Amino acid sequence: MSRTLLITGGASGIGAETARRAAARGYRIAVNYRSRAELAQVVVADIEAKGAQAIAVRADMAHEADIVRLFEETERSLGPITHLVNSAGINGRRGRVDEYDAAVLANVFAVNVIGLMLCCREAARRMSTKHGGKGGAIVNVSSMAATLGGRPGSSAYAASKGAVDAFSKGFAREAAAEGIRVNSVRPGMVLSEMTEGRLKDAAFRASIEASIPMRRVGEAHEIAEAVLWLLSDEASFITGAMLDASGGGYII
Numbered sequence: 001m002s003r004t005l006l007i008t009g010g011a012s013g014i015g016a017e018t019a020r021r022a023a024a025r026g027y028r029i030a031v032n033y034r035s036r037a038e039l040a041q042v043v044v045a046d047i048e049a050k051g052a053q054a055i056a057v058r059a060d061m062a063h064e065a066d067i068v069r070l071f072e073e074t075e076r077s078l079g080p081i082t083h084l085v086n087s088a089g090i091n092g093r094r095g096r097v098d099e100y101d102a103a104v105l106a107n108v109f110a111v112n113v114i115g116l117m118l119c120c121r122e123a124a125r126r127m128s129t130k131h132g133g134k135g136g137a138i139v140n141v142s143s144m145a146a147t148l149g150g151r152p153g154s155s156a157y158a159a160s161k162g163a164v165d166a167f168s169k170g171f172a173r174e175a176a177a178e179g180i181r182v183n184s185v186r187p188g189m190v191l192s193e194m195t196e197g198r199l200k201d202a203a204f205r206a207s208i209e210a211s212i213p214m215r216r217v218g219e220a221h222e223i224a225e226a227v228l229w230l231l232s233d234e235a236s237f238i239t240g241a242m243l244d245a246s247g248g249g250y251i252i
C-alpha cells in the first residue's frame, strides 16, 4: 500500500526526527510547520536527497482553517493521507495555578488539544472505511506529564496532555472497526528545542536525570522509533494504547 504520512510540528525535534526516519522507510512525508519555513525546508531537502518525496506545509494548529487547508494541500501533492503524527505542541508559560492567565491557558489547549483533535477529525473523514477510506494509523504525541500532573509549574501543560490521552483512547475505540488505529506516545524529558534552554543549566539537568530511573534524558530519535513502530503494520493489533518512552518514568 502506498503510504502518505502527515506530521504536525514536523520541522523540529521529535517531529523532524520522525519525518526523516519515516521517509527512509518508504513513506511520502508532509512536514507541517508554523513559523519556520527554512527549518521545514531543511527536513524536506534531507528527505529528497535520499530519494524520497516530501513537502512542507505551513499551518497553525490554533486555526481550524489552516488545519483544513493542511490536509487538502497534502492530499493534492502526495495523495491520500494514510498516516498522521500529531507532534506540534507547546509548553505555554510555566507557573503555579495561582499565577494562571486565561489567555495563556486557552492557547495551550488550542494548540495541544483542539488543534490535535481537529487534525484527527480531518484524518477520520479521509481514513475511515465509513467514509469510503482505506483505514490508517495515527499517533498522538502526549507526555509523561499526563501521568503525574507534570513537574512543578507544568500543571496546565500536563492537563492538556491528559486530555490528549483521554481523547486518543476514546477516538481509538470509536474508529477501531473503521480501519483506523489511534495510539499515543508519552515521552519523558527529551532533549529538543522545547527543553534545551533549561537543560543547559547543569544543576537543573542533574536534578532531572536523578529523577529518571535510567538516569538520563531521552533523544528525539528514541521517541521517533516508538512512534514509527505504532504507525507500522507490526503494531496491527494495537489501538488505544499509551506507550511510555521515558527511561522508566520519573519521580517528583
Ligand SMILES: NC(=O)c1ccc[n+]([C@@H]2O[C@H](COP(=O)([O-])OP(=O)(O)OC[C@H]3O[C@@H](n4cnc5c(N)ncnc54)[C@H](OP(=O)(O)O)[C@@H]3O)[C@@H](O)[C@H]2O)c1
Pocket: 008, 009, 010, 011, 012, 013, 014, 015, 032, 033, 034, 035, 036, 059, 060, 061, 062, 086, 087, 088, 089, 090, 091, 111, 141, 142, 143, 144, 186, 187, 188, 189, 190, 191, 192, 193, 194, 195
Ligand atoms: N521534549 C520533551 O521533553 C517532551 C516531553 C514530552 C512530550 N513532548 C511533546 O513532544 C512534541 C514535540 O516536541 P519537541 O520536544 O520535539 O519540541 P519542539 O522541537 O519544540 O517541537 C514542537 C514543534 O511544534 C510546533 N508548533 C508549536 N505550536 C504550533 C502551532 N500552533 N501550529 C503548528 N505547529 C506548532 C513548533 O513549531 P514553531 O517553533 O514554529 O512554533 C515545533 O516545530 C510536543 O507535543 C511536546 O509537548 C516533548
